[in-house]
Amino acid sequence: MAEQTLLKVEHLTTEFELPSKSFFKPPLILTAVNDVSFELKTGRTLGIVGESGCGKSTLGRSILRLIKAQKGRIMWQGGNLLDLSEEEMRAARRDMQIIFQDPIASLDPRMTVGDIIAEPLTVFEPKLSRAQRQDRVREIMAAVGLVPEMINRYPHEFSGGQAQRIGIARAVITRPKLIICDEPVSALDVSIQGQVITLLRKLRKEFGLTLIFISHDLSVVRLISDDVLVLYLGKVVEAGSAATVFDHPAHPYTQALFSAAPIPDPKLARGRQRIRLQGDPPSPLNPPPGCVFSPRCWKATDICRTKAPPTEQVRPGQTAACYHMDLP
């Protein structure tokens, strides 16, 4: 059966208005997400990668309308999320949840774990009795590997890994279709990271979830993603199936980024050279003309510095925006 499209993002642009240094000057515009488009099929996991500040979190939050996007469309269940009223958007959030990076900080310390996990139920299934809610909470606690008898405990009594399981339980209790995981394991010890990734993979299968997995950790992204989107200064520079993009990155930025990540296949690792990028990404307040990566790119020529490259197919299921991409 052909996979259905669950989410289609078209030309999404999110800007922040920053006060200018002088009272007489207009505010500065920072474009955090710049004309981003992608399609996500039901049941797949899309990894979003890129250096700090490239717009990963802003993109994730813009999709859920936790941050306001200025341009583009977010096509979801037949409509554009950007056209929904606040009330309609609240209802839509039953099917789209988010898991945050810092598990402990994202849980209210004054609430019991049972009440934290049950919170979405009180909003989206208000007719449930307290006993019914508690049954659902115990059931989901068991599914995420928490002892249901701990339902009346408080967040500080849990470790970081357990706290992230609480966040995951809260996110999945209404059986959403899409979960946006924003650096869900970055704050955890490496040994615990693996357990949380294994849990997300199990839940994805059991609950038929579709995931957006935001992370700067490429080895983690490789482990869980079917598809990958590489962002640089708010723009998609490369996209495609994770296996293809990881093994045959076409864009110089992706090549540099991935050259620093561990490779599981020794055959592929042998021929690979570490590419060291010079300097930091430019400020999104003042992006360079042409290709945004050109000031740091060792392949850049005159055209790169004047005209933004179009997005083109590299091989089936892989696209990149570069005049000098590596072709098969």
Ligand SMILES: Nc1ncnc2c1ncn2[C@@H]1O[C@H](COP(=O)(O)OP(=O)(O)OP(=O)(O)O)[C@@H](O)[C@H]1O
């Ligand atoms: N609320 C805000 N107000 C102004 N600028 C913001 C705001 N949030 C993010 N930015 C800016 O938008 C750009 C993208 O930030 P974002 O947090 O989305 O990047 P990121 O890739 O998720 O980075 P990190 O991995 O460090 O979280 C950055 O330049 C950041 O400084």
